[in-house]
Amino acid sequence: MQTTKPIWKRNLYVLSIAVFIAGIAFSEIMPFLPLYVDTLGHFTHQELNFWSGLIFSSVFVVSAIVSPWWGKLADKKGRKLMTLRAALGMAIVLGCMGLVTNVWQLLALRFTQGFFAGFVSNANVLITTETPKENSGQALGTMASAFTAGNLLGPFIGGSLVSIFSYRVTFFITGLLLFIAFLLSLFFVHEEGFKPITSKKLANSKGVINSLTSPAMIFGLLLTTLIIQAANNSINPIVSLYVRQLMHNQGNVVFTSGVVAALPGIATFLAASRFGALGDRIGTHKIIIGGFIGASILFFLTAFVTQVWQLGILRFLIGFTDACLFPQVQTMLTKNTPVAVTGRIFSWNQSAMYLGNIVGPMLGSTISGLFNYNMVFIVTSGIVLFNLLIFKLNVLRNLQ
Structure with a gap:
Protein backbone atom coordinates (compact mmCIF):
# COMPACT_ATOMS: atom_id res chain seq x y z
CA MET A 1 0.00 0.00 0.00
CA GLU A 191 3.32 25.19 7.12
CA GLU A 192 2.23 22.84 9.90
CA GLY A 193 2.43 23.34 13.61
CA PHE A 194 3.48 26.99 13.51
CA LYS A 195 3.00 28.64 16.89
CA PRO A 196 3.30 32.43 16.83
CA ILE A 197 5.38 34.02 19.58
CA THR A 198 3.17 35.32 22.36
CA SER A 199 5.73 35.44 25.14
CA LYS A 200 6.93 38.95 25.94
CA LYS A 201 10.26 37.40 26.94
CA LEU A 202 10.93 36.57 23.29
CA ALA A 203 9.74 39.91 21.92
CA ASN A 204 13.23 41.43 21.76
CA SER A 205 16.78 40.37 20.98
CA LYS A 206 17.71 40.01 24.65
CA GLY A 207 14.87 37.54 25.13
CA VAL A 208 15.97 35.57 22.08
CA ILE A 209 19.53 35.35 23.39
CA ASN A 210 18.29 34.24 26.82
CA SER A 211 16.27 31.45 25.19
CA LEU A 212 19.40 29.94 23.66
CA THR A 213 21.10 27.03 25.39
CA SER A 214 24.54 28.15 24.16
CA PRO A 215 24.51 31.79 23.03
CA ALA A 216 28.31 31.76 22.58
CA MET A 217 28.03 28.87 20.12
CA ILE A 218 25.28 30.58 18.11
CA PHE A 219 27.20 33.86 17.86
CA GLY A 220 30.32 31.88 16.99
CA LEU A 221 28.38 30.35 14.09
CA LEU A 222 27.17 33.79 12.96
CA LEU A 223 30.76 35.06 12.96
CA THR A 224 31.77 31.93 11.06
CA THR A 225 29.18 32.74 8.37
CA LEU A 226 30.48 36.29 8.01
CA ILE A 227 34.08 35.13 7.61
CA ILE A 228 33.13 32.30 5.19
CA GLN A 229 31.36 34.79 2.93
CA ALA A 230 34.16 37.36 3.20
CA ALA A 231 36.78 34.72 2.32
CA ASN A 232 34.85 33.39 -0.69
CA ASN A 233 33.94 36.84 -1.98
CA SER A 234 37.46 38.24 -1.56
CA ILE A 235 38.40 36.09 -4.56
CA ASN A 236 35.53 37.09 -6.86
CA PRO A 237 36.80 40.51 -8.01
CA ILE A 238 40.16 39.14 -9.15
CA VAL A 239 39.43 35.65 -10.57
CA SER A 240 39.03 36.86 -14.17
CA LEU A 241 42.08 39.11 -13.81
CA TYR A 242 44.09 36.19 -12.44
CA VAL A 243 42.97 34.07 -15.41
CA ARG A 244 44.11 36.81 -17.79
CA GLN A 245 47.50 36.93 -16.06
CA LEU A 246 47.92 33.13 -16.30
CA MET A 247 46.92 33.18 -19.98
CA HIS A 248 49.26 36.12 -20.68
CA ASN A 249 46.27 37.91 -22.21
CA GLN A 250 46.17 35.30 -25.01
CA GLY A 251 43.14 33.27 -26.14
CA ASN A 252 39.52 33.62 -25.07
CA VAL A 253 40.01 35.06 -21.58
CA VAL A 254 36.32 35.93 -21.07
CA PHE A 255 35.06 32.41 -21.82
CA THR A 256 37.79 30.77 -19.74
CA SER A 257 37.07 33.11 -16.82
CA GLY A 258 33.39 32.17 -16.98
CA VAL A 259 34.21 28.47 -16.86
CA VAL A 260 36.63 28.91 -13.94
CA ALA A 261 34.07 31.03 -12.06
CA ALA A 262 31.39 28.36 -12.53
CA LEU A 263 33.47 25.38 -11.38
CA PRO A 264 33.05 25.87 -7.59
CA GLY A 265 29.28 26.06 -7.99
CA ILE A 266 29.20 22.80 -9.96
CA ALA A 267 31.08 21.00 -7.20
CA THR A 268 28.85 22.52 -4.49
CA PHE A 269 25.75 21.43 -6.41
CA LEU A 270 27.07 17.87 -6.62
CA ALA A 271 28.15 17.60 -2.99
CA ALA A 272 26.00 19.78 -0.69
CA SER A 273 23.15 17.34 -0.01
CA ARG A 274 25.59 14.41 0.36
CA PHE A 275 27.73 16.25 2.90
CA GLY A 276 24.54 17.28 4.69
CA ALA A 277 23.41 13.65 4.97
CA LEU A 278 26.90 12.60 6.11
CA GLY A 279 26.87 15.33 8.75
CA ASP A 280 23.51 14.04 10.05
CA ARG A 281 25.23 10.69 10.63
CA ILE A 282 28.69 11.57 11.95
CA GLY A 283 28.24 15.13 13.25
CA THR A 284 27.84 18.36 11.29
CA HIS A 285 30.77 19.99 13.12
CA LYS A 286 33.15 17.38 11.69
CA ILE A 287 32.09 18.28 8.14
CA ILE A 288 32.67 21.99 8.86
CA ILE A 289 36.16 21.35 10.27
CA GLY A 290 37.03 19.30 7.19
CA GLY A 291 35.80 22.18 5.02
CA PHE A 292 38.01 24.71 6.82
CA ILE A 293 41.12 22.54 6.55
CA GLY A 294 40.48 21.75 2.88
CA ALA A 295 39.73 25.38 1.96
CA SER A 296 42.84 26.76 3.68
CA ILE A 297 45.07 24.29 1.80
CA LEU A 298 43.39 24.87 -1.56
CA PHE A 299 43.42 28.68 -1.31
CA PHE A 300 47.13 28.60 -0.39
CA LEU A 301 47.99 26.31 -3.32
CA THR A 302 46.03 28.57 -5.70
CA ALA A 303 48.53 31.36 -5.08
CA PHE A 304 51.26 29.30 -6.75
CA VAL A 305 49.58 27.99 -9.92
CA THR A 306 51.28 28.66 -13.23
CA GLN A 307 48.66 27.33 -15.66
CA VAL A 308 44.96 28.11 -15.96
CA TRP A 309 44.03 24.40 -15.87
CA GLN A 310 45.67 24.17 -12.45
CA LEU A 311 43.54 27.09 -11.29
CA GLY A 312 40.44 25.36 -12.68
CA ILE A 313 41.13 22.15 -10.76
CA LEU A 314 41.70 23.98 -7.48
CA ARG A 315 38.59 26.14 -7.93
CA PHE A 316 36.53 23.01 -8.61
CA LEU A 317 37.85 21.43 -5.40
CA ILE A 318 37.05 24.65 -3.50
CA GLY A 319 33.41 24.00 -4.41
CA PHE A 320 33.48 20.82 -2.31
CA THR A 321 34.77 22.76 0.70
CA ASP A 322 32.02 25.36 0.12
CA ALA A 323 29.51 22.50 0.41
CA CYS A 324 31.07 21.66 3.80
CA LEU A 325 30.71 25.17 5.18
CA PHE A 326 27.75 27.52 4.73
CA PRO A 327 24.96 24.89 4.42
CA GLN A 328 26.40 22.98 7.37
CA VAL A 329 26.61 26.12 9.52
CA GLN A 330 22.89 26.60 8.85
CA THR A 331 22.33 22.99 9.90
CA MET A 332 24.17 23.55 13.19
CA LEU A 333 22.08 26.66 13.81
CA THR A 334 18.94 24.59 13.20
CA LYS A 335 19.98 21.82 15.57
CA ASN A 336 20.90 24.22 18.38
CA THR A 337 18.14 26.83 18.15
CA PRO A 338 14.64 26.67 19.71
CA VAL A 339 11.95 26.47 17.01
CA ALA A 340 10.22 29.60 18.35
CA VAL A 341 13.18 31.86 17.49
CA THR A 342 14.54 30.09 14.40
CA GLY A 343 13.35 32.88 12.11
CA ARG A 344 15.32 35.52 13.98
CA ILE A 345 18.48 33.44 14.31
CA PHE A 346 18.42 32.70 10.58
CA SER A 347 17.80 36.38 9.83
CA TRP A 348 20.85 37.29 11.93
CA ASN A 349 22.79 34.69 9.96
CA GLN A 350 21.52 36.28 6.76
CA SER A 351 22.75 39.69 7.91
CA ALA A 352 26.15 38.16 8.68
CA MET A 353 26.23 36.67 5.19
CA TYR A 354 25.41 40.03 3.57
CA LEU A 355 28.11 41.77 5.61
CA GLY A 356 30.58 39.15 4.35
CA ASN A 357 29.41 39.85 0.80
CA ILE A 358 30.25 43.53 1.32
CA VAL A 359 33.57 43.10 3.16
CA GLY A 360 34.98 40.30 0.97
CA PRO A 361 35.22 42.08 -2.42
CA MET A 362 36.61 45.21 -0.74
CA LEU A 363 39.26 43.10 0.99
CA GLY A 364 40.25 41.28 -2.20
CA SER A 365 40.46 44.47 -4.24
CA THR A 366 42.53 46.23 -1.56
CA ILE A 367 45.04 43.39 -1.17
CA SER A 368 45.46 42.94 -4.92
CA GLY A 369 46.01 46.69 -5.27
CA LEU A 370 48.63 46.81 -2.52
CA PHE A 371 50.41 43.57 -3.46
CA ASN A 372 49.37 41.17 -6.23
CA TYR A 373 46.71 38.59 -7.10
CA ASN A 374 48.69 35.74 -5.53
CA MET A 375 48.68 37.50 -2.16
CA VAL A 376 44.86 37.57 -2.16
CA PHE A 377 44.76 33.77 -2.06
CA ILE A 378 47.45 33.59 0.66
CA VAL A 379 45.60 36.08 2.86
CA THR A 380 42.30 34.27 2.22
CA SER A 381 43.93 31.01 3.32
CA GLY A 382 44.95 32.74 6.56
CA ILE A 383 41.40 34.06 7.04
CA VAL A 384 40.02 30.52 6.72
CA LEU A 385 42.49 29.24 9.33
CA PHE A 386 41.46 32.10 11.62
CA ASN A 387 37.84 31.07 11.08
CA LEU A 388 38.72 27.50 12.08
CA LEU A 389 40.23 28.84 15.30
CA ILE A 390 37.10 30.92 16.01
CA PHE A 391 34.93 27.87 15.32
CA LYS A 392 36.90 25.68 17.71
CA LEU A 393 36.94 28.28 20.48
CA ASN A 394 33.36 29.57 20.28
CA VAL A 395 31.44 26.63 18.82
CA LEU A 396 33.02 23.28 19.61
CA ARG A 397 33.72 24.28 23.19
CA ASN A 398 29.98 24.93 23.71
CA LEU A 399 28.71 21.98 21.67
CA GLN A 400 26.34 19.87 23.71
Whole structure:
Protein backbone atom coordinates (compact mmCIF):
# COMPACT_ATOMS: atom_id res chain seq x y z
CA MET A 1 0.00 0.00 0.00
CA GLN A 2 1.46 3.37 -1.05
CA THR A 3 1.92 5.83 1.79
CA THR A 4 1.47 9.58 1.49
CA LYS A 5 4.71 11.54 1.34
CA PRO A 6 5.24 13.50 4.60
CA ILE A 7 4.47 17.21 4.45
CA TRP A 8 8.10 18.16 5.09
CA LYS A 9 9.27 16.12 2.11
CA ARG A 10 6.67 17.73 -0.15
CA ASN A 11 7.68 21.17 1.10
CA LEU A 12 11.32 20.33 0.43
CA TYR A 13 10.53 19.20 -3.12
CA VAL A 14 8.47 22.31 -3.95
CA LEU A 15 10.78 24.82 -2.28
CA SER A 16 13.83 23.25 -3.91
CA ILE A 17 12.22 24.01 -7.27
CA ALA A 18 11.28 27.51 -6.09
CA VAL A 19 14.79 28.40 -4.87
CA PHE A 20 16.23 26.92 -8.09
CA ILE A 21 14.05 29.37 -10.03
CA ALA A 22 15.00 32.18 -7.65
CA GLY A 23 18.69 31.33 -8.13
CA ILE A 24 18.26 31.76 -11.88
CA ALA A 25 16.39 35.04 -11.40
CA PHE A 26 18.94 36.57 -9.04
CA SER A 27 22.02 35.60 -11.04
CA GLU A 28 20.80 36.11 -14.61
CA ILE A 29 20.82 39.91 -14.32
CA MET A 30 24.27 40.21 -12.70
CA PRO A 31 26.48 39.80 -15.82
CA PHE A 32 24.77 42.63 -17.71
CA LEU A 33 23.88 44.95 -14.82
CA PRO A 34 26.91 47.28 -15.42
CA LEU A 35 26.07 47.32 -19.14
CA TYR A 36 22.47 48.27 -18.31
CA VAL A 37 23.75 51.07 -16.09
CA ASP A 38 25.80 52.34 -19.03
CA THR A 39 22.60 52.71 -21.12
CA LEU A 40 21.02 54.99 -18.49
CA GLY A 41 23.32 57.98 -18.97
CA HIS A 42 26.60 59.30 -20.35
CA PHE A 43 29.24 58.20 -17.85
CA THR A 44 33.00 58.37 -17.76
CA HIS A 45 34.85 55.14 -17.05
CA GLN A 46 35.28 56.18 -13.42
CA GLU A 47 31.63 57.15 -13.02
CA LEU A 48 30.46 53.87 -14.55
CA ASN A 49 32.61 51.86 -12.11
CA PHE A 50 31.27 53.92 -9.20
CA TRP A 51 27.60 53.50 -10.14
CA SER A 52 28.00 49.80 -10.95
CA GLY A 53 29.63 49.13 -7.59
CA LEU A 54 27.03 51.15 -5.69
CA ILE A 55 24.10 49.52 -7.45
CA PHE A 56 25.57 46.06 -6.93
CA SER A 57 26.28 46.49 -3.20
CA SER A 58 23.15 48.46 -2.26
CA VAL A 59 21.05 45.29 -2.04
CA PHE A 60 23.41 43.72 0.51
CA VAL A 61 23.63 46.86 2.66
CA VAL A 62 19.85 47.23 3.01
CA SER A 63 19.28 43.49 3.45
CA ALA A 64 21.85 43.30 6.24
CA ILE A 65 19.94 46.04 8.10
CA VAL A 66 16.35 44.83 7.62
CA SER A 67 16.82 41.05 7.80
CA PRO A 68 16.53 40.87 11.63
CA TRP A 69 13.22 42.75 11.45
CA TRP A 70 11.82 40.31 8.88
CA GLY A 71 13.09 37.43 11.02
CA LYS A 72 11.15 38.75 14.00
CA LEU A 73 7.99 38.97 11.87
CA ALA A 74 8.59 35.41 10.63
CA ASP A 75 8.52 34.12 14.21
CA LYS A 76 5.35 36.11 14.91
CA LYS A 77 3.36 35.72 11.68
CA GLY A 78 4.73 32.57 10.05
CA ARG A 79 7.61 31.58 7.81
CA LYS A 80 5.44 30.86 4.78
CA LEU A 81 4.01 34.40 4.89
CA MET A 82 7.54 35.85 4.86
CA THR A 83 8.50 33.60 1.95
CA LEU A 84 5.49 34.87 -0.01
CA ARG A 85 6.28 38.47 0.95
CA ALA A 86 9.83 38.21 -0.36
CA ALA A 87 8.93 36.41 -3.60
CA LEU A 88 6.10 38.76 -4.57
CA GLY A 89 7.94 41.92 -3.51
CA MET A 90 11.04 41.06 -5.51
CA ALA A 91 8.99 39.91 -8.51
CA ILE A 92 7.45 43.38 -8.71
CA VAL A 93 10.70 45.25 -8.02
CA LEU A 94 12.83 43.32 -10.52
CA GLY A 95 10.13 43.61 -13.17
CA CYS A 96 10.03 47.38 -12.62
CA MET A 97 13.79 47.61 -13.23
CA GLY A 98 12.99 47.14 -16.91
CA LEU A 99 11.07 50.45 -16.85
CA VAL A 100 13.68 52.80 -15.37
CA THR A 101 14.90 55.80 -17.34
CA ASN A 102 17.85 56.93 -15.21
CA VAL A 103 20.42 55.49 -12.82
CA TRP A 104 18.79 57.01 -9.72
CA GLN A 105 15.59 55.06 -10.35
CA LEU A 106 17.59 51.85 -10.74
CA LEU A 107 19.46 52.54 -7.49
CA ALA A 108 16.16 53.17 -5.67
CA LEU A 109 14.78 49.85 -6.94
CA ARG A 110 17.95 48.02 -5.88
CA PHE A 111 17.51 49.47 -2.38
CA THR A 112 13.89 48.31 -2.48
CA GLN A 113 15.03 44.86 -3.61
CA GLY A 114 17.24 44.72 -0.54
CA PHE A 115 14.25 45.65 1.62
CA PHE A 116 12.18 42.75 0.25
CA ALA A 117 15.09 40.27 0.10
CA GLY A 118 14.99 37.01 2.00
CA PHE A 119 13.11 34.51 -0.13
CA VAL A 120 15.81 31.82 0.05
CA SER A 121 16.58 32.38 3.74
CA ASN A 122 12.89 32.25 4.69
CA ALA A 123 12.42 29.13 2.58
CA ASN A 124 15.33 27.59 4.49
CA VAL A 125 13.77 28.57 7.82
CA LEU A 126 10.46 27.00 6.81
CA ILE A 127 12.26 23.80 5.81
CA THR A 128 14.28 23.68 9.04
CA THR A 129 11.23 24.14 11.27
CA GLU A 130 9.15 21.54 9.39
CA THR A 131 11.88 18.92 8.93
CA PRO A 132 12.86 16.43 11.66
CA LYS A 133 16.19 17.57 13.10
CA GLU A 134 17.85 14.27 12.22
CA ASN A 135 17.16 15.04 8.53
CA SER A 136 17.89 18.78 8.62
CA GLY A 137 21.43 18.50 7.25
CA GLN A 138 20.35 16.65 4.13
CA ALA A 139 17.34 18.95 3.67
CA LEU A 140 19.41 22.14 3.85
CA GLY A 141 22.05 20.57 1.62
CA THR A 142 19.34 19.85 -0.96
CA MET A 143 18.17 23.47 -0.78
CA ALA A 144 21.76 24.70 -1.18
CA SER A 145 22.25 22.43 -4.21
CA ALA A 146 19.06 23.70 -5.82
CA PHE A 147 19.95 27.36 -5.31
CA THR A 148 23.52 26.78 -6.52
CA ALA A 149 22.25 25.06 -9.67
CA GLY A 150 20.02 28.06 -10.39
CA ASN A 151 22.93 30.44 -9.78
CA LEU A 152 25.03 28.49 -12.26
CA LEU A 153 22.40 28.53 -14.98
CA GLY A 154 21.34 32.14 -14.42
CA PRO A 155 24.21 33.96 -16.19
CA PHE A 156 23.89 31.72 -19.27
CA ILE A 157 20.11 32.19 -19.40
CA GLY A 158 20.42 35.93 -18.78
CA GLY A 159 23.00 36.33 -21.53
CA SER A 160 20.81 34.37 -23.96
CA LEU A 161 17.71 36.41 -23.10
CA VAL A 162 19.54 39.69 -23.63
CA SER A 163 20.83 38.43 -26.99
CA ILE A 164 17.33 37.38 -28.09
CA PHE A 165 15.35 40.26 -26.58
CA SER A 166 16.87 43.20 -24.68
CA TYR A 167 17.97 44.27 -21.21
CA ARG A 168 14.51 45.55 -20.35
CA VAL A 169 12.61 42.46 -21.48
CA THR A 170 15.04 40.29 -19.49
CA PHE A 171 14.06 42.18 -16.33
CA PHE A 172 10.39 41.52 -17.09
CA ILE A 173 11.12 37.80 -17.53
CA THR A 174 13.11 37.80 -14.27
CA GLY A 175 10.13 39.28 -12.44
CA LEU A 176 7.92 36.59 -13.98
CA LEU A 177 10.26 33.84 -12.73
CA LEU A 178 10.02 35.16 -9.17
CA PHE A 179 6.24 35.37 -9.51
CA ILE A 180 6.25 31.66 -10.44
CA ALA A 181 8.27 30.98 -7.27
CA PHE A 182 5.60 32.95 -5.37
CA LEU A 183 2.78 30.85 -6.86
CA LEU A 184 4.58 27.59 -6.07
CA SER A 185 5.03 28.69 -2.46
CA LEU A 186 1.44 29.93 -2.18
CA PHE A 187 -0.35 26.85 -3.48
CA PHE A 188 1.95 23.90 -2.79
CA VAL A 189 3.82 24.70 0.44
CA HIS A 190 2.11 23.97 3.75
CA GLU A 191 3.32 25.19 7.12
CA GLU A 192 2.23 22.84 9.90
CA GLY A 193 2.43 23.34 13.61
CA PHE A 194 3.48 26.99 13.51
CA LYS A 195 3.00 28.64 16.89
CA PRO A 196 3.30 32.43 16.83
CA ILE A 197 5.38 34.02 19.58
CA THR A 198 3.17 35.32 22.36
CA SER A 199 5.73 35.44 25.14
CA LYS A 200 6.93 38.95 25.94
CA LYS A 201 10.26 37.40 26.94
CA LEU A 202 10.93 36.57 23.29
CA ALA A 203 9.74 39.91 21.92
CA ASN A 204 13.23 41.43 21.76
CA SER A 205 16.78 40.37 20.98
CA LYS A 206 17.71 40.01 24.65
CA GLY A 207 14.87 37.54 25.13
CA VAL A 208 15.97 35.57 22.08
CA ILE A 209 19.53 35.35 23.39
CA ASN A 210 18.29 34.24 26.82
CA SER A 211 16.27 31.45 25.19
CA LEU A 212 19.40 29.94 23.66
CA THR A 213 21.10 27.03 25.39
CA SER A 214 24.54 28.15 24.16
CA PRO A 215 24.51 31.79 23.03
CA ALA A 216 28.31 31.76 22.58
CA MET A 217 28.03 28.87 20.12
CA ILE A 218 25.28 30.58 18.11
CA PHE A 219 27.20 33.86 17.86
CA GLY A 220 30.32 31.88 16.99
CA LEU A 221 28.38 30.35 14.09
CA LEU A 222 27.17 33.79 12.96
CA LEU A 223 30.76 35.06 12.96
CA THR A 224 31.77 31.93 11.06
CA THR A 225 29.18 32.74 8.37
CA LEU A 226 30.48 36.29 8.01
CA ILE A 227 34.08 35.13 7.61
CA ILE A 228 33.13 32.30 5.19
CA GLN A 229 31.36 34.79 2.93
CA ALA A 230 34.16 37.36 3.20
CA ALA A 231 36.78 34.72 2.32
CA ASN A 232 34.85 33.39 -0.69
CA ASN A 233 33.94 36.84 -1.98
CA SER A 234 37.46 38.24 -1.56
CA ILE A 235 38.40 36.09 -4.56
CA ASN A 236 35.53 37.09 -6.86
CA PRO A 237 36.80 40.51 -8.01
CA ILE A 238 40.16 39.14 -9.15
CA VAL A 239 39.43 35.65 -10.57
CA SER A 240 39.03 36.86 -14.17
CA LEU A 241 42.08 39.11 -13.81
CA TYR A 242 44.09 36.19 -12.44
CA VAL A 243 42.97 34.07 -15.41
CA ARG A 244 44.11 36.81 -17.79
CA GLN A 245 47.50 36.93 -16.06
CA LEU A 246 47.92 33.13 -16.30
CA MET A 247 46.92 33.18 -19.98
CA HIS A 248 49.26 36.12 -20.68
CA ASN A 249 46.27 37.91 -22.21
CA GLN A 250 46.17 35.30 -25.01
CA GLY A 251 43.14 33.27 -26.14
CA ASN A 252 39.52 33.62 -25.07
CA VAL A 253 40.01 35.06 -21.58
CA VAL A 254 36.32 35.93 -21.07
CA PHE A 255 35.06 32.41 -21.82
CA THR A 256 37.79 30.77 -19.74
CA SER A 257 37.07 33.11 -16.82
CA GLY A 258 33.39 32.17 -16.98
CA VAL A 259 34.21 28.47 -16.86
CA VAL A 260 36.63 28.91 -13.94
CA ALA A 261 34.07 31.03 -12.06
CA ALA A 262 31.39 28.36 -12.53
CA LEU A 263 33.47 25.38 -11.38
CA PRO A 264 33.05 25.87 -7.59
CA GLY A 265 29.28 26.06 -7.99
CA ILE A 266 29.20 22.80 -9.96
CA ALA A 267 31.08 21.00 -7.20
CA THR A 268 28.85 22.52 -4.49
CA PHE A 269 25.75 21.43 -6.41
CA LEU A 270 27.07 17.87 -6.62
CA ALA A 271 28.15 17.60 -2.99
CA ALA A 272 26.00 19.78 -0.69
CA SER A 273 23.15 17.34 -0.01
CA ARG A 274 25.59 14.41 0.36
CA PHE A 275 27.73 16.25 2.90
CA GLY A 276 24.54 17.28 4.69
CA ALA A 277 23.41 13.65 4.97
CA LEU A 278 26.90 12.60 6.11
CA GLY A 279 26.87 15.33 8.75
CA ASP A 280 23.51 14.04 10.05
CA ARG A 281 25.23 10.69 10.63
CA ILE A 282 28.69 11.57 11.95
CA GLY A 283 28.24 15.13 13.25
CA THR A 284 27.84 18.36 11.29
CA HIS A 285 30.77 19.99 13.12
CA LYS A 286 33.15 17.38 11.69
CA ILE A 287 32.09 18.28 8.14
CA ILE A 288 32.67 21.99 8.86
CA ILE A 289 36.16 21.35 10.27
CA GLY A 290 37.03 19.30 7.19
CA GLY A 291 35.80 22.18 5.02
CA PHE A 292 38.01 24.71 6.82
CA ILE A 293 41.12 22.54 6.55
CA GLY A 294 40.48 21.75 2.88
CA ALA A 295 39.73 25.38 1.96
CA SER A 296 42.84 26.76 3.68
CA ILE A 297 45.07 24.29 1.80
CA LEU A 298 43.39 24.87 -1.56
CA PHE A 299 43.42 28.68 -1.31
CA PHE A 300 47.13 28.60 -0.39
CA LEU A 301 47.99 26.31 -3.32
CA THR A 302 46.03 28.57 -5.70
CA ALA A 303 48.53 31.36 -5.08
CA PHE A 304 51.26 29.30 -6.75
CA VAL A 305 49.58 27.99 -9.92
CA THR A 306 51.28 28.66 -13.23
CA GLN A 307 48.66 27.33 -15.66
CA VAL A 308 44.96 28.11 -15.96
CA TRP A 309 44.03 24.40 -15.87
CA GLN A 310 45.67 24.17 -12.45
CA LEU A 311 43.54 27.09 -11.29
CA GLY A 312 40.44 25.36 -12.68
CA ILE A 313 41.13 22.15 -10.76
CA LEU A 314 41.70 23.98 -7.48
CA ARG A 315 38.59 26.14 -7.93
CA PHE A 316 36.53 23.01 -8.61
CA LEU A 317 37.85 21.43 -5.40
CA ILE A 318 37.05 24.65 -3.50
CA GLY A 319 33.41 24.00 -4.41
CA PHE A 320 33.48 20.82 -2.31
CA THR A 321 34.77 22.76 0.70
CA ASP A 322 32.02 25.36 0.12
CA ALA A 323 29.51 22.50 0.41
CA CYS A 324 31.07 21.66 3.80
CA LEU A 325 30.71 25.17 5.18
CA PHE A 326 27.75 27.52 4.73
CA PRO A 327 24.96 24.89 4.42
CA GLN A 328 26.40 22.98 7.37
CA VAL A 329 26.61 26.12 9.52
CA GLN A 330 22.89 26.60 8.85
CA THR A 331 22.33 22.99 9.90
CA MET A 332 24.17 23.55 13.19
CA LEU A 333 22.08 26.66 13.81
CA THR A 334 18.94 24.59 13.20
CA LYS A 335 19.98 21.82 15.57
CA ASN A 336 20.90 24.22 18.38
CA THR A 337 18.14 26.83 18.15
CA PRO A 338 14.64 26.67 19.71
CA VAL A 339 11.95 26.47 17.01
CA ALA A 340 10.22 29.60 18.35
CA VAL A 341 13.18 31.86 17.49
CA THR A 342 14.54 30.09 14.40
CA GLY A 343 13.35 32.88 12.11
CA ARG A 344 15.32 35.52 13.98
CA ILE A 345 18.48 33.44 14.31
CA PHE A 346 18.42 32.70 10.58
CA SER A 347 17.80 36.38 9.83
CA TRP A 348 20.85 37.29 11.93
CA ASN A 349 22.79 34.69 9.96
CA GLN A 350 21.52 36.28 6.76
CA SER A 351 22.75 39.69 7.91
CA ALA A 352 26.15 38.16 8.68
CA MET A 353 26.23 36.67 5.19
CA TYR A 354 25.41 40.03 3.57
CA LEU A 355 28.11 41.77 5.61
CA GLY A 356 30.58 39.15 4.35
CA ASN A 357 29.41 39.85 0.80
CA ILE A 358 30.25 43.53 1.32
CA VAL A 359 33.57 43.10 3.16
CA GLY A 360 34.98 40.30 0.97
CA PRO A 361 35.22 42.08 -2.42
CA MET A 362 36.61 45.21 -0.74
CA LEU A 363 39.26 43.10 0.99
CA GLY A 364 40.25 41.28 -2.20
CA SER A 365 40.46 44.47 -4.24
CA THR A 366 42.53 46.23 -1.56
CA ILE A 367 45.04 43.39 -1.17
CA SER A 368 45.46 42.94 -4.92
CA GLY A 369 46.01 46.69 -5.27
CA LEU A 370 48.63 46.81 -2.52
CA PHE A 371 50.41 43.57 -3.46
CA ASN A 372 49.37 41.17 -6.23
CA TYR A 373 46.71 38.59 -7.10
CA ASN A 374 48.69 35.74 -5.53
CA MET A 375 48.68 37.50 -2.16
CA VAL A 376 44.86 37.57 -2.16
CA PHE A 377 44.76 33.77 -2.06
CA ILE A 378 47.45 33.59 0.66
CA VAL A 379 45.60 36.08 2.86
CA THR A 380 42.30 34.27 2.22
CA SER A 381 43.93 31.01 3.32
CA GLY A 382 44.95 32.74 6.56
CA ILE A 383 41.40 34.06 7.04
CA VAL A 384 40.02 30.52 6.72
CA LEU A 385 42.49 29.24 9.33
CA PHE A 386 41.46 32.10 11.62
CA ASN A 387 37.84 31.07 11.08
CA LEU A 388 38.72 27.50 12.08
CA LEU A 389 40.23 28.84 15.30
CA ILE A 390 37.10 30.92 16.01
CA PHE A 391 34.93 27.87 15.32
CA LYS A 392 36.90 25.68 17.71
CA LEU A 393 36.94 28.28 20.48
CA ASN A 394 33.36 29.57 20.28
CA VAL A 395 31.44 26.63 18.82
CA LEU A 396 33.02 23.28 19.61
CA ARG A 397 33.72 24.28 23.19
CA ASN A 398 29.98 24.93 23.71
CA LEU A 399 28.71 21.98 21.67
CA GLN A 400 26.34 19.87 23.71
